[in-house]
Amino acid sequence: MAQEVSTPPTSPAPGEGLPHRSVLVAIGALLLGMLLAALDQTIVSTALPTIVSELGGMEHLSWVVTAYLLASTAATPLWGKLGDQYGRKKLFQAAIVLFLIGSALCGIAQDMPQLIAFRAVQGLGGGGLMVLSMAIVGDIVPPRERGRYQGLFGAVFGATSILGPLLGGLFTQHLSWRWVFYINLPVGVVALFVIAAVLHIPVRATRHTIDYLGTFLIASVATCLVLVASLGGTTWEWGSWQIIGLAVLGAVLLVWFLRVERRAAEPVLPLKLFRIRTFTLVSVISFVVGFAMFGAMTYLPTFLQVVRGVSPTMSGVHMLPMVLGMLLTSTASGQIVSRTGRWKVFPVAGTAITALGLVLLHRMKESSSDAEMSVYFFVFGAGLGLVMQVLVLVVQNAVAYEDLGVATSGATFFRSIGASFGVAIFGTVFTSRLTSKLEAALAGQEVPPGASADRIAADPRAITDLPPALRPDVLHAYATSITDVFLYAAPVVLVAFLLAWVLKEDRLRGSVTAPDTSQTLASNPVERSSYEECARALSVLGSREGRKAVYERITERAGLDLLPAASWLLLRVRRHGAVEPARLADTTPVPIRAVTEAARQLEERRLVRRVGLQLVLTDEGVTVATRLAHAREESLAELLGDWWGPQRPTDLVQLVEQLTAELCGSSRERPRTAEPRRNHVAHTR
Structure with a gap:
């Protein structure tokens, strides 16, 4: 029979001792920080044509986006490791302050070089907001709850992808393009004060050698x-x-x-990962996806506002089908892969549909209807969405446990670099073709003084100064300059299509689940440790706890003849030492009738006894509950596949043990009068 032992005191587990309300308020502040960084990846796009008209420098338009992407990408690993060393709360506050300084400076920029430089400052802060907000969740939320809360961050990304173009258009049309940046200030100040007041993170310094x-x-x-x-x-x-x-x-x-x-000692991008063929191929495909995605998102508003003459707000509305296509297929493909384990069809189909979408975008004309453009936008977005979720899954499945975190962020890193190249190259092709086509359109025509090809290219508002007879040719020059870029990008995506066929479809580990949206829609990598990535994946699986099938499986695994609800109840009595069945029915989704039948069976088998209104374990109950707990632990360990080998890391063992304990009951279920016997744990390891 297993003996009761007392565990030595340890540092508090994540979320232990924090009131639920404080956790929710802190999560809200973190979401505000994430909202700022995520919004600034998309809110600028619909404002760009107006910014260029006021500040000039159409040839530098791409750098307004590229400067932010490059700075945030470079800063991400530094913020992550500095937070481990010096505490994430102070670093998160510093990132907010830096981001707000960059936002204020962007708002007062007087020319394009100033705006580009200030966008880089903003990007440095944005990289910290992304990585630290996700990491702090791991500090204040137990692994069991992590999947649910990180899902909120994914929802924020999904919302900002839609809201960004709309808000950018609204501010530009009804206030000023400068409010695209000024809006960050009140939101950031609120997040700063809330974080200072309610966020209390246990000190868990981890020493790193920062590269x-x-x-x-x-x-x-x-x-x-x-x-x-x-x-x-x-x-x-x-x-x-x-x-x-x-x-x-x-x-x-x-x-x-x-x-x-x-x-x-701790390379920012370990070169050994490139010896893994799957990682190398996925890196190239990720690069191409970022290239196409951000290149198109940056220049489509210019087509809509200049060529079609729609308002900045309506240009954001027109882009919604693309974002919806991305969200729908990204979510669906991730869920299908997690359930079936088959994934190769998605990168193949996704890259093919993305290439088709680029060809369709090339077909757009000044006379294209709104319905026609919406279909083209949706097809393009759907293709991107099919690829994005799956690439993260494939990388996670291909690497050893110790490389899980860096490989996950590495896949997004290459997409971010691809985004920078895509925006830059799209801009180069567009600018060079626009000037030559405008010169051809104006050649031999009578034009007002100062209405040269260079001026029209630098300031689209100059088109209104042209005689009505000239405007169609000038608008056609703008339209074809932009849509030709999409045609040139299509062969690049076809390269990714061919590489997708070469990917080897290895069987997915059980713990490889669909990542949250922040890993797929975000342009800059969110660095996580291997432990944090496993905690997220297992928490997603663990959040399905309570299903009858789960307890049927672990009961059978433990070699017991009990009702699934009885096994569920026995594990909770083991977790808390004493449980009141009526209270348990109030705090869990299990019906009172099932709890009552389970309690009756446990009493008949003499696995529990009554002490007032509460149930406590008998000696035989301790043994049976321990067998069930080990069956639960083994079922979690099985999900880790070859990561759970003879040389499994200590932190992975601790994670499985912690999740096993947490999945046997939550703090809300504790009895009203009796103190839970936390140390009533049988150790057989």
């Missing part, structure tokens, strides 16, 4: 290459010494980065 040099070098390489892509052929000729110098500098920095990463 500062590697982070700087990878950001520098990306910046050099994006500069080549965006400035080549427009600002400078492709053969100019500036472009050649940038390309050579990027190559030198890349070689230096590879040397540094081989020696780094």
